[in-house]
Amino acid sequence: QVQLVESGGGLVQAGGSLRLACTASGRTFSGYSMGWFRQAPGNERNFVAAINWSTGNTAYADSVKGRFTISRDNAKNTGYLQMNSLKPEDTAVYYCAARGGGYRLSPTSYGDWGQGTQVTVSS
Numbered sequence: 001q002v003q004l005v006e007s008g009g010g011l012v013q014a015g016g017s018l019r020l021a022c023t024a025s026g027r028t029f030s031g032y033s034m035g036w037f038r039q040a041p042g043n044e045r046n047f048v049a050a051i052n053w054s055t056g057n058t059a060y061a062d063s064v065k066g067r068f069t070i071s072r073d074n075a076k077n078t079g080y081l082q083m084n085s086l087k088p089e090d091t092a093v094y095y096c097a098a099r100g101g102g103y104r105l106s107p108t109s110y111g112d113w114g115q116g117t118q119v120t121v122s123s
Contacts (some may be wrong), residue, residue, distance in 0.1 A: 002026045002098050002112045009094060009117030012086055016121070020081040022096030022114055029053040029072065033103035034079045035110055036070060038092035038119075045095065049081060050103035059103060064090075086121045094119050 008020040022034060035050040049060045049070040058070050069082040079096060094117050097110035104110070 002029075002032070004096050004098060004112055004114035006094065006096050006114040006117040009119045011120045011122065014086060014088055014121055014123050016086050017082070017084045018086065018119060020083070020094055020096075020117060020119075021078055022080070023076070023078045024098065025077075028077050029074075029079065029098065032098045032100055034070075034072070035097045035099070035103055035105075035107075036081045036094060037097060037107050038090075038094045039116075040092040043092075045107045047105045047107070048094070050105070051079065052102055053079075057103075059105065083119070086119075088121045088123045090119060091121050092119060093117065 002024045003026045006022050033052045036048040037045045039045040051058045051070045067085045072079045096114045098112040099110045
């Protein structure tokens with residue numbers, strides 16, 4: 001099992017940027033995939049982006065394509081979600097998650113989760 005800790009959330013104005021980080025402990029991300037999900041109050045937890053740690057292949061939700069970038073740093077065992085051109089509708093708690101093998105878009109496919117970090121975008 002891997003323990004995940006997110007950081008980097010906060011309050012930003014529309015059009016601004018934030019970078020979220022997800023650091024793993026207990027084991028490396030090698031052989032795993034990392035996903036970012038978000039959940040707004042009253043809504044389901046939705047897919048945002050994912051990366052296959054070994055291959056570097058990535059996937060994005062249509063709503064964030066061209067604005068968000070997922071990346072990884074093997075040496076730091078940390079994944080990142082760079083969020084640019086933020087919109088008020090991006091406001092949510094953002095979670096990172098890990099699963100063995102390739103990434104999936106469904107949150108139910110991930111067994112390890114971080115505690116979440118709040119992102120609030122003001123208009």
